[in-house]
Amino acid sequence: MSEWTPVAAAADLAVGQVRIVDVDGTPVAVFNIGGEFYAVEDVCTHDGGELASGQVEGHSVICPRHGARFCLRSGAVEAPPAYEPIAVFPVRVDDGTVYVRDDRWD
Numbered sequence: 001m002s003e004w005t006p007v008a009a010a011a012d013l014a015v016g017q018v019r020i021v022d023v024d025g026t027p028v029a030v031f032n033i034g035g036e037f038y039a040v041e042d043v044c045t046h047d048g049g050e051l052a053s054g055q056v057e058g059h060s061v062i063c064p065r066h067g068a069r070f071c072l073r074s075g076a077v078e079a080p081p082a083y084e085p086i087a088v089f090p091v092r093v094d095d096g097t098v099y100v101r102d103d104r105w106d
Helices: none
Strands: 005-009 018-023 026-033 036-041 055-057 060-062 069-071 077-079 091-094 097-100
Touching (some): 005 018, 005 026
Antiparallel strands (some): 026 036, 069 077
């Protein structure tokens, strides 16, 4: 099982903000949505573009390149042109720090 990677102090990742962190060589975007943290691979499955700068609506992110829409909770595609889901990562807050972990290969 991979290690937990620190992202930021929870107080430094305000509601509506996103932070990119490298987790075992994978770019991961960590979003603060209403005080809850969600982490997804920062790669659109449609064309490989980044997602972190995309518009967030509710619990969804819209790819800034071609408009594919993904659920930040499950990674599911909510609108084309993407058809494959994005990877989601476990998130925890421990002693005021946000952590993520890549457990896709465990």
